[in-house]
Amino acid sequence: MKRYFNLGLALIAPLLVMLSTPRGSWLEYLRSKRSDGEGGAVKPYFWRGLVLLILCASVFAAPGEEKEIHAKSACMKNRFYAEPPVARAALKPTYFVSAATSENALISIHPGWPKTFAYKDLGYGFGCPGPARMIVSDLDGDGKGEIVVTPEYWDKGLIFRENGEGLKNFFLPDVLRETVSAGDIDRNKKNEIVTMSYQGGIKLFLYVFNWLGDLIFDRKLSPDLTAFSPVLADLNNDRQDEIVFKTGYEQTRSKLMVLDGRGHVISEVTTRSTENTNSFFNTTPAVGNFDNDAELEIAVPLWQYEDEENRRTAIEAYDLDGAPVPGWVSVAYPDFLFNPVCGDLDGDGRDEIIACSWEENLLVFAGDGRLILDKEFPDRILSCSPAIGDINGDGKPEIVFNVFSYGGPASLLAIDPQGEIILEKSISNESYFSPLIADMDGDGVPDIVFGNGDYIYAFNWQGKDIGGFPIRIDAKTCGIKYGPGLAISDIDLDGRIEITYTQDNADAREFSLNVLDVDSPYSPGTMEWPMHQHDAGHSGRYVNRLKSLMNLDLLAERRELRTFSILRQYGRIQFAGMNSDVPVARYRITRCRGNGDYETILTITPAELQNNLFQMQDRYLEKDIPYTYRVTACDAAGKVVGISMGITI
Amino acid sequence: MKQTKKIGLKSMIIGVFLLACLGVASPAAAIPAHKFMATAGINAFRAASGDYRQLYGQTALMPEFKLTCMVYGNFSVWGGFGLISRQGLIEELDEQARINQTFLNFGVGYARKLTGKLRLRGELGLAYISFKEEALEVTQKGSGLGWKIGAGLDYFVGKRLFVTLAVAYSQAGDETEAGKVKLGGAQVGAGVGLGF
Numbered sequence: 091m092k093r094y095f096n097l098g099l100a101l102i103a104p105l106l107v108m109l110s111t112p113r114g115s116w117l118e119y120l121r122s123k124r125s126d127g128e129g130g131a132v133k134p135y136f137w138r139g140l141v142l143l144i145l146c147a148s149v150f151a152a153p154g155e156e157k158e159i160h161a162k163s164a165c166m167k168n169r170f171y172a173e174p175p176v177a178r179a180a181l182k183p184t185y186f187v188s189a190a191t192s193e194n195a196l197i198s199i200h201p202g203w204p205k206t207f208a209y210k211d212l213g214y215g216f217g218c219p220g221p222a223r224m225i226v227s228d229l230d231g232d233g234k235g236e237i238v239v240t241p242e243y244w245d246k247g248l249i250f251r252e253n254g255e256g257l258k259n260f261f262l263p264d265v266l267r268e269t270v271s272a273g274d275i276d277r278n279k280k281n282e283i284v285t286m287s288y289q290g291g292i293k294l295f296l297y298v299f300n301w302l303g304d305l306i307f308d309r310k311l312s313p314d315l316t317a318f319s320p321v322l323a324d325l326n327n328d329r330q331d332e333i334v335f336k337t338g339y340e341q342t343r344s345k346l347m348v349l350d351g352r353g354h355v356i357s358e359v360t361t362r363s364t365e366n367t368n369s370f371f372n373t374t375p376a377v378g379n380f381d382n383d384a385e386l387e388i389a390v391p392l393w394q395y396e397d398e399e400n401r402r403t404a405i406e407a408y409d410l411d412g413a414p415v416p417g418w419v420s421v422a423y424p425d426f427l428f429n430p431v432c433g434d435l436d437g438d439g440r441d442e443i444i445a446c447s448w449e450e451n452l453l454v455f456a457g458d459g460r461l462i463l464d465k466e467f468p469d470r471i472l473s474c475s476p477a478i479g480d481i482n483g484d485g486k487p488e489i490v491f492n493v494f495s496y497g498g499p500a501s502l503l504a505i506d507p508q509g510e511i512i513l514e515k516s517i518s519n520e521s522y523f524s525p526l527i528a529d530m531d532g533d534g535v536p537d538i539v540f541g542n543g544d545y546i547y548a549f550n551w552q553g554k555d556i557g558g559f560p561i562r563i564d565a566k567t568c569g570i571k572y573g574p575g576l577a578i579s580d581i582d583l584d585g586r587i588e589i590t591y592t593q594d595n596a597d598a599r600e601f602s603l604n605v606l607d608v609d610s611p612y613s614p615g616t617m618e619w620p621m622h623q624h625d626a627g628h629s630g631r632y633v634n635r636l637k638s639l640m641n642l643d644l645l646a647e648r649r650e651l652r653t654f655s656i657l658r659q660y661g662r663i664q665f666a667g668m669n670s671d672v673p674v675a676r677y678r679i680t681r682c683r684g685n686g687d688y689e690t691i692l693t694i695t696p697a698e699l700q701n702n703l704f705q706m707q708d709r710y711l712e713k714d715i716p717y718t719y720r721v722t723a724c725d726a727a728g729k730v731v732g733i734s735m736g737i738t739i
Numbered sequence: 740m741k742q743t744k745k746i747g748l749k750s751m752i753i754g755v756f757l758l759a760c761l762g763v764a765s766p767a768a769a770i771p772a773h774k775f776m777a778t779a780g781i782n783a784f785r786a787a788s789g790d791y792r793q794l795y796g797q798t799a800l801m802p803e804f805k806l807t808c809m810v811y812g813n814f815s816v817w818g819g820f821g822l823i824s825r826q827g828l829i830e831e832l833d834e835q836a837r838i839n840q841t842f843l844n845f846g847v848g849y850a851r852k853l854t855g856k857l858r859l860r861g862e863l864g865l866a867y868i869s870f871k872e873e874a875l876e877v878t879q880k881g882s883g884l885g886w887k888i889g890a891g892l893d894y895f896v897g898k899r900l901f902v903t904l905a906v907a908y909s910q911a912g913d914e915t916e917a918g919k920v921k922l923g924g925a926q927v928g929a930g931v932g933l934g935f
Contacts, residue, residue: 653836653874655881
């Protein structure tokens, strides 16, 4: 409106000047000049008006909104680049644009980031773009996250504090892509870095570093042709992670090893199946509890390729001591299976193994090795590992993964354990990393987060975008084709969410490491799958974190009330407060109408509970529309400390 | 749900009793032939709908006005107008409910003298019953056309003045979101009339 108002002023004002000649009209002036040459008196007014018209028109034509954008850009540059990067070859601004809005108050660049680095020059004009992901883990035990970066082909890895400060480097002969894990292997409440590298390009070694970048130990490995990302997980509940890794050699049986935190061998297994091909980070082991005992077992995928028509993946499962898990002696599927993940989908205490096949199928194996779901997605390719999490708050986990077809559309799919599609959401492109599942809007229900070279998406299980998302990142992915490798964490311990991702600028031959602040509470209990393969140790195992929270007993029922001529329904909600040492600042009752968003209908303090019980009526409900209720308990900082199951009435 | 007001039966009974006493005490006279009769009375109305009775009470007071015109011999045409306004409490939600009803009736009747002062009337006609109910944050309006049948006993206490006792039953229905609703009911009442 303002624009049109300006336009009107710009045109009318000079015209009025032009028209306000002594003879009343410049047209009269022209006429008179043409007829008898008179009109000298009006001439100055006419030309004055004409000049004014041109001036006003030029002012109006100046792009006012563009000016505004430039001003914002300058502001963003100042804000985002206040600190110089640790290392930098060519300083160019990295543009951060939200597709949703350029005035996004919810999402901002985390102070101290991004870091931009030049490509590693491999010679002959080739360059290597760096890391696919940033590994986020609390290395120094202060509660805040550190960021580990291993750019491929470099001779060192980098450790950053959350504020972008370079902490330490750790030195490797030759950095391999995606072979870094972090976890507490020696129970010192600090996380160590475990990776692999080739010495002299031929001898494969396992390296373990502490948070200061000091080498704790290394170990020569054999077979040594192929290496996979090590997995760090506490298999025997001794509160320290074991190191699990697989190495192989062409056409031989691979070796699975489990080491303790001092490098001692716990078990060493030669697989029963041979493996003749691999994908560095797509055939790593995963851990799970397949027999409902106290310890976790290891699932090992092994690829075998004969020709285009004959390829298979064997899955073998072993105990910590190397004994085969019953039922997993000869489990195989006639296709390549990507990183399997594990989780108890049916609540029987035994984990299932979930994997995507190279072509068209999503598979679920029961804990005893039976294939219990073989869901086909015709003409789709499922080249990633899935994520597991309870996206709809029904207390049962769903499976989320991305599918695509060559030259065709890409989508994110969520299915329930029976294979029923719950959600299909179009995305611009696929990614080889798993989607993430985390509560991004603080409603207590985990959302789906996904990144590709174009956007970072975040949406709920109905497919509705979370405020501020998608974020356009224009990663220009070339070398980091697996990126942007999102991870969700609270690295600065401010109780709010941070997102890390990598960004490749192939045109400038540089890559960037980015951290975004999302103005939404970070509740560990609702971060169900916060990074690729679930955690920094790449266990690939889903454990419902809500179980670690206080479980609130919620009762909800739909009641009908009739007067003489009016029939209405209302919800009767009742829950019991928490009896625990966890301090609760408030309870929040949320409601989801049909497939809509969860909205808070009431927030109360514990003092408002009577005999630790709370009852309310939700007036009124629409007939034939399902309503889902859940109650969350939050501490003073807004973190979720207790949650109920979602109850639909 | 329960009714908020106790039924005004006591006052109604007293009123009827007073009218009866007035009639008995008055000197008897032969029933004169009047062309028109206007009657005003008060009725105890018992709704046919159980939901109505549960919320607004078993009976409700209904003032009613009626005009009768003798058209041929003992045959007459008549029209009546009645009102009901009730409040109820929805205990479950501790919310008030309110209903207003309007009764419009007209029909034909037959009157027969029983004695010099007593006359019996029978009536049959159409009933148009409308209502407006406000409850549960909703206002529901409706109406229905049905029938009404009634009988009355008039006792002339003067040449023009008479007291009357009447019973009637009306039935009409409407369809709302809550389903079919019964709009009519039984009524019994007393009143005074004037012939002219």
